[in-house]
Amino acid sequence: MCDTAAVAVHTRILSVLAAFSSERPNLTLSEISRATGLPKGTAHRIVTQLVTWGALERDERHYVIGLRMFEIGALAPRAYRHRARILPFLEEAASATGAEVMLAVLDKDEAVLVEHLGGRRAVALAAGLGERLPLHASGVGHVMMAFGPGELLNVVCARPLPPVTSHTITDASALRAAVARVREAGVSVLPHSMLAGTVSVAAPIFAERGAFAGAILFVCPVARTNVKRLSKTALQTAHRISAALGS
Structure with a gap:
Protein backbone atom coordinates (compact mmCIF):
# COMPACT_ATOMS: atom_id res chain seq x y z
CA MET A 1 0.00 0.00 0.00
CA CYS A 2 2.80 2.40 0.87
CA ASP A 3 4.51 1.80 -2.47
CA THR A 4 1.23 2.35 -4.30
CA ALA A 5 0.61 5.58 -2.41
CA ALA A 6 4.14 6.78 -3.19
CA VAL A 7 3.63 6.11 -6.89
CA ALA A 8 0.36 8.05 -6.80
CA VAL A 9 2.08 11.04 -5.18
CA HIS A 10 4.91 10.98 -7.72
CA THR A 11 2.41 10.76 -10.56
CA ARG A 12 0.55 13.79 -9.25
CA ILE A 13 3.76 15.79 -8.88
CA LEU A 14 4.78 14.95 -12.44
CA SER A 15 1.32 15.86 -13.72
CA VAL A 16 1.66 19.33 -12.15
CA LEU A 17 5.03 19.89 -13.84
CA ALA A 18 3.68 18.53 -17.13
CA ALA A 19 0.87 21.10 -17.05
CA PHE A 20 3.41 23.78 -18.02
CA SER A 21 4.39 24.19 -21.66
CA SER A 22 5.57 26.84 -24.09
CA GLU A 23 1.91 27.64 -24.76
CA ARG A 24 1.14 27.74 -21.02
CA PRO A 25 4.27 28.98 -19.22
CA ASN A 26 2.29 30.82 -16.50
CA LEU A 27 -0.53 29.08 -14.65
CA THR A 28 -2.78 29.98 -11.76
CA LEU A 29 -3.61 27.38 -9.14
CA SER A 30 -7.06 26.97 -10.67
CA GLU A 31 -5.55 26.38 -14.11
CA ILE A 32 -3.16 23.79 -12.67
CA SER A 33 -6.08 22.05 -10.99
CA ARG A 34 -8.07 21.94 -14.25
CA ALA A 35 -5.10 20.82 -16.36
CA THR A 36 -4.19 17.96 -14.01
CA GLY A 37 -7.66 16.96 -12.87
CA LEU A 38 -6.51 17.27 -9.25
CA PRO A 39 -8.74 18.79 -6.57
CA LYS A 40 -7.69 22.35 -5.86
CA GLY A 41 -6.60 21.51 -2.31
CA THR A 42 -4.38 18.65 -3.53
CA ALA A 43 -2.93 20.84 -6.27
CA HIS A 44 -2.17 23.56 -3.72
CA ARG A 45 -0.28 21.16 -1.44
CA ILE A 46 1.85 19.84 -4.34
CA VAL A 47 2.50 23.31 -5.74
CA THR A 48 3.57 24.56 -2.30
CA GLN A 49 6.08 21.69 -2.02
CA LEU A 50 7.42 22.39 -5.50
CA VAL A 51 7.81 26.08 -4.72
CA THR A 52 9.69 25.28 -1.50
CA TRP A 53 12.05 22.97 -3.40
CA GLY A 54 12.53 25.46 -6.25
CA ALA A 55 10.87 23.54 -9.08
CA LEU A 56 8.21 26.26 -9.30
CA GLU A 57 8.23 29.96 -8.54
CA ARG A 58 5.33 32.29 -7.91
CA ASP A 59 4.91 35.42 -10.02
CA GLU A 60 2.09 37.48 -8.52
CA ARG A 61 -0.92 35.16 -8.91
CA HIS A 62 0.76 32.85 -11.44
CA TYR A 63 3.20 29.97 -11.06
CA VAL A 64 6.15 29.48 -13.41
CA ILE A 65 8.89 26.88 -13.76
CA GLY A 66 11.64 27.57 -11.24
CA LEU A 67 15.35 28.01 -11.76
CA ARG A 68 16.06 24.69 -10.03
CA MET A 69 14.47 22.89 -12.98
CA PHE A 70 16.73 24.75 -15.40
CA GLU A 71 19.77 23.75 -13.37
CA ILE A 72 18.76 20.10 -13.47
CA GLY A 73 17.87 20.24 -17.17
CA ALA A 74 21.33 21.57 -17.95
CA LEU A 75 22.75 18.28 -16.70
CA ALA A 76 21.00 16.23 -19.40
Whole structure:
Protein backbone atom coordinates (compact mmCIF):
# COMPACT_ATOMS: atom_id res chain seq x y z
CA MET A 1 0.00 0.00 0.00
CA CYS A 2 2.80 2.40 0.87
CA ASP A 3 4.51 1.80 -2.47
CA THR A 4 1.23 2.35 -4.30
CA ALA A 5 0.61 5.58 -2.41
CA ALA A 6 4.14 6.78 -3.19
CA VAL A 7 3.63 6.11 -6.89
CA ALA A 8 0.36 8.05 -6.80
CA VAL A 9 2.08 11.04 -5.18
CA HIS A 10 4.91 10.98 -7.72
CA THR A 11 2.41 10.76 -10.56
CA ARG A 12 0.55 13.79 -9.25
CA ILE A 13 3.76 15.79 -8.88
CA LEU A 14 4.78 14.95 -12.44
CA SER A 15 1.32 15.86 -13.72
CA VAL A 16 1.66 19.33 -12.15
CA LEU A 17 5.03 19.89 -13.84
CA ALA A 18 3.68 18.53 -17.13
CA ALA A 19 0.87 21.10 -17.05
CA PHE A 20 3.41 23.78 -18.02
CA SER A 21 4.39 24.19 -21.66
CA SER A 22 5.57 26.84 -24.09
CA GLU A 23 1.91 27.64 -24.76
CA ARG A 24 1.14 27.74 -21.02
CA PRO A 25 4.27 28.98 -19.22
CA ASN A 26 2.29 30.82 -16.50
CA LEU A 27 -0.53 29.08 -14.65
CA THR A 28 -2.78 29.98 -11.76
CA LEU A 29 -3.61 27.38 -9.14
CA SER A 30 -7.06 26.97 -10.67
CA GLU A 31 -5.55 26.38 -14.11
CA ILE A 32 -3.16 23.79 -12.67
CA SER A 33 -6.08 22.05 -10.99
CA ARG A 34 -8.07 21.94 -14.25
CA ALA A 35 -5.10 20.82 -16.36
CA THR A 36 -4.19 17.96 -14.01
CA GLY A 37 -7.66 16.96 -12.87
CA LEU A 38 -6.51 17.27 -9.25
CA PRO A 39 -8.74 18.79 -6.57
CA LYS A 40 -7.69 22.35 -5.86
CA GLY A 41 -6.60 21.51 -2.31
CA THR A 42 -4.38 18.65 -3.53
CA ALA A 43 -2.93 20.84 -6.27
CA HIS A 44 -2.17 23.56 -3.72
CA ARG A 45 -0.28 21.16 -1.44
CA ILE A 46 1.85 19.84 -4.34
CA VAL A 47 2.50 23.31 -5.74
CA THR A 48 3.57 24.56 -2.30
CA GLN A 49 6.08 21.69 -2.02
CA LEU A 50 7.42 22.39 -5.50
CA VAL A 51 7.81 26.08 -4.72
CA THR A 52 9.69 25.28 -1.50
CA TRP A 53 12.05 22.97 -3.40
CA GLY A 54 12.53 25.46 -6.25
CA ALA A 55 10.87 23.54 -9.08
CA LEU A 56 8.21 26.26 -9.30
CA GLU A 57 8.23 29.96 -8.54
CA ARG A 58 5.33 32.29 -7.91
CA ASP A 59 4.91 35.42 -10.02
CA GLU A 60 2.09 37.48 -8.52
CA ARG A 61 -0.92 35.16 -8.91
CA HIS A 62 0.76 32.85 -11.44
CA TYR A 63 3.20 29.97 -11.06
CA VAL A 64 6.15 29.48 -13.41
CA ILE A 65 8.89 26.88 -13.76
CA GLY A 66 11.64 27.57 -11.24
CA LEU A 67 15.35 28.01 -11.76
CA ARG A 68 16.06 24.69 -10.03
CA MET A 69 14.47 22.89 -12.98
CA PHE A 70 16.73 24.75 -15.40
CA GLU A 71 19.77 23.75 -13.37
CA ILE A 72 18.76 20.10 -13.47
CA GLY A 73 17.87 20.24 -17.17
CA ALA A 74 21.33 21.57 -17.95
CA LEU A 75 22.75 18.28 -16.70
CA ALA A 76 21.00 16.23 -19.40
CA PRO A 77 23.95 14.52 -21.12
CA ARG A 78 22.50 14.34 -24.62
CA ALA A 79 21.64 18.02 -24.57
CA TYR A 80 24.86 19.45 -23.14
CA ARG A 81 27.60 16.83 -22.99
CA HIS A 82 29.12 18.08 -26.26
CA ARG A 83 27.91 21.68 -26.00
CA ALA A 84 31.34 23.26 -25.57
CA ARG A 85 32.65 21.50 -28.66
CA ILE A 86 29.59 22.14 -30.82
CA LEU A 87 28.70 25.74 -29.95
CA PRO A 88 31.61 27.44 -31.81
CA PHE A 89 30.56 25.77 -35.06
CA LEU A 90 26.94 26.82 -34.58
CA GLU A 91 28.00 30.41 -33.86
CA GLU A 92 30.16 30.51 -36.98
CA ALA A 93 27.36 29.09 -39.13
CA ALA A 94 24.80 31.55 -37.75
CA SER A 95 27.13 34.45 -38.40
CA ALA A 96 27.95 33.32 -41.94
CA THR A 97 24.38 32.57 -43.05
CA GLY A 98 22.19 34.87 -40.97
CA ALA A 99 19.88 31.88 -40.49
CA GLU A 100 18.30 30.55 -37.33
CA VAL A 101 20.66 27.71 -36.41
CA MET A 102 19.53 24.91 -34.12
CA LEU A 103 20.67 21.56 -32.83
CA ALA A 104 18.20 18.70 -32.34
CA VAL A 105 18.49 15.30 -30.70
CA LEU A 106 16.21 12.28 -30.96
CA ASP A 107 14.01 11.42 -27.99
CA LYS A 108 12.10 8.21 -28.70
CA ASP A 109 10.14 9.25 -31.78
CA GLU A 110 10.37 13.03 -31.58
CA ALA A 111 13.05 15.63 -32.26
CA VAL A 112 13.94 17.93 -29.35
CA LEU A 113 15.66 21.27 -29.95
CA VAL A 114 18.53 21.56 -27.46
CA GLU A 115 20.41 24.56 -28.84
CA HIS A 116 19.33 27.68 -30.74
CA LEU A 117 21.27 30.63 -32.09
CA GLY A 118 19.19 33.46 -33.52
CA GLY A 119 19.95 34.75 -37.01
CA ARG A 120 19.85 38.15 -38.65
CA ARG A 121 16.89 37.34 -40.89
CA ALA A 122 13.35 37.95 -39.74
CA VAL A 123 11.78 34.50 -39.74
CA ALA A 124 9.06 32.86 -37.69
CA LEU A 125 9.81 29.51 -36.07
CA ALA A 126 7.57 26.51 -35.59
CA ALA A 127 9.33 25.58 -32.34
CA GLY A 128 11.91 27.01 -29.98
CA LEU A 129 14.53 25.81 -27.53
CA GLY A 130 13.40 22.79 -25.54
CA GLU A 131 10.40 22.17 -27.77
CA ARG A 132 9.67 19.17 -29.98
CA LEU A 133 9.20 18.68 -33.71
CA PRO A 134 7.27 15.85 -35.39
CA LEU A 135 9.59 13.65 -37.41
CA HIS A 136 7.43 13.36 -40.53
CA ALA A 137 7.03 17.13 -40.93
CA SER A 138 10.47 18.48 -40.02
CA GLY A 139 13.85 18.56 -41.72
CA VAL A 140 15.61 17.23 -38.64
CA GLY A 141 13.00 14.48 -38.46
CA HIS A 142 13.77 13.34 -42.00
CA VAL A 143 17.47 13.33 -41.15
CA MET A 144 16.80 11.26 -38.04
CA MET A 145 14.76 8.72 -39.98
CA ALA A 146 17.47 8.53 -42.65
CA PHE A 147 20.49 8.17 -40.36
CA GLY A 148 19.12 7.27 -36.92
CA PRO A 149 17.81 3.94 -35.58
CA GLY A 150 16.90 1.53 -38.35
CA GLU A 151 13.35 0.91 -37.12
CA LEU A 152 12.47 4.60 -36.73
CA LEU A 153 11.09 5.13 -40.24
CA ASN A 154 8.80 2.11 -39.92
CA VAL A 155 7.53 3.33 -36.54
CA VAL A 156 6.66 6.76 -37.95
CA CYS A 157 5.08 5.39 -41.14
CA ALA A 158 2.87 3.00 -39.16
CA ARG A 159 0.92 5.82 -37.54
CA PRO A 160 -1.12 8.77 -38.87
CA LEU A 161 0.92 11.61 -40.39
CA PRO A 162 -1.09 14.74 -39.59
CA PRO A 163 -0.50 17.83 -41.73
CA VAL A 164 1.19 20.82 -40.13
CA THR A 165 0.87 22.89 -43.31
CA SER A 166 -0.50 22.10 -46.77
CA HIS A 167 3.04 21.07 -47.80
CA THR A 168 3.56 18.50 -45.04
CA ILE A 169 4.06 14.93 -46.28
CA THR A 170 1.11 12.90 -45.01
CA ASP A 171 1.49 9.73 -47.10
CA ALA A 172 3.73 6.93 -45.85
CA SER A 173 5.02 6.00 -49.31
CA ALA A 174 5.90 9.61 -50.08
CA LEU A 175 7.63 9.91 -46.70
CA ARG A 176 9.74 6.80 -47.38
CA ALA A 177 10.74 8.25 -50.75
CA ALA A 178 11.66 11.60 -49.18
CA VAL A 179 13.78 9.92 -46.50
CA ALA A 180 15.54 7.84 -49.17
CA ARG A 181 16.48 11.07 -50.99
CA VAL A 182 17.85 12.52 -47.74
CA ARG A 183 19.90 9.38 -47.16
CA GLU A 184 21.37 9.71 -50.65
CA ALA A 185 22.02 13.47 -50.53
CA GLY A 186 23.11 13.63 -46.89
CA VAL A 187 20.94 16.69 -46.29
CA SER A 188 17.22 17.45 -45.95
CA VAL A 189 15.58 20.47 -47.59
CA LEU A 190 11.94 21.06 -46.62
CA PRO A 191 10.17 24.25 -47.73
CA HIS A 192 6.89 25.25 -46.08
CA SER A 193 6.51 21.92 -44.27
CA MET A 194 6.44 23.18 -40.67
CA LEU A 195 5.65 26.83 -41.33
CA ALA A 196 4.59 28.49 -44.58
CA GLY A 197 7.19 30.87 -45.98
CA THR A 198 10.17 29.17 -44.38
CA VAL A 199 12.61 26.52 -45.53
CA SER A 200 14.50 24.18 -43.22
CA VAL A 201 17.83 22.62 -44.17
CA ALA A 202 19.14 19.87 -41.90
CA ALA A 203 22.15 17.56 -41.85
CA PRO A 204 23.18 14.67 -39.56
CA ILE A 205 25.82 14.79 -36.84
CA PHE A 206 27.77 11.72 -35.76
CA ALA A 207 29.86 11.09 -32.65
CA GLU A 208 32.33 8.41 -31.59
CA ARG A 209 32.43 5.31 -33.77
CA GLY A 210 29.95 6.88 -36.17
CA ALA A 211 27.05 6.83 -33.73
CA PHE A 212 24.20 9.11 -34.76
CA ALA A 213 24.22 12.11 -32.40
CA GLY A 214 21.57 14.45 -33.78
CA ALA A 215 21.01 17.00 -36.52
CA ILE A 216 21.92 20.58 -37.25
CA LEU A 217 19.08 22.73 -38.56
CA PHE A 218 19.02 26.00 -40.51
CA VAL A 219 15.72 27.90 -40.89
CA CYS A 220 15.37 30.83 -43.33
CA PRO A 221 12.70 32.65 -45.32
CA VAL A 222 12.11 30.76 -48.57
CA ALA A 223 12.04 33.89 -50.71
CA ARG A 224 15.48 35.12 -49.68
CA THR A 225 17.44 31.89 -49.45
CA ASN A 226 19.90 30.25 -51.81
CA VAL A 227 19.00 26.69 -50.85
CA LYS A 228 21.91 25.10 -52.71
CA ARG A 229 24.43 27.30 -50.89
CA LEU A 230 22.75 26.78 -47.52
CA SER A 231 22.71 23.02 -48.04
CA LYS A 232 26.44 23.08 -48.69
CA THR A 233 27.01 25.09 -45.52
CA ALA A 234 24.83 22.68 -43.51
CA LEU A 235 26.81 19.68 -44.76
CA GLN A 236 30.16 21.33 -44.10
CA THR A 237 29.14 22.41 -40.61
CA ALA A 238 27.76 18.96 -39.77
CA HIS A 239 30.98 17.30 -40.99
CA ARG A 240 33.11 19.65 -38.91
CA ILE A 241 31.02 19.03 -35.78
CA SER A 242 31.16 15.28 -36.37
CA ALA A 243 34.94 15.43 -36.69
CA ALA A 244 35.15 17.41 -33.44
CA LEU A 245 33.05 14.74 -31.71
CA GLY A 246 35.40 11.99 -32.84
CA SER A 247 33.42 10.54 -35.72
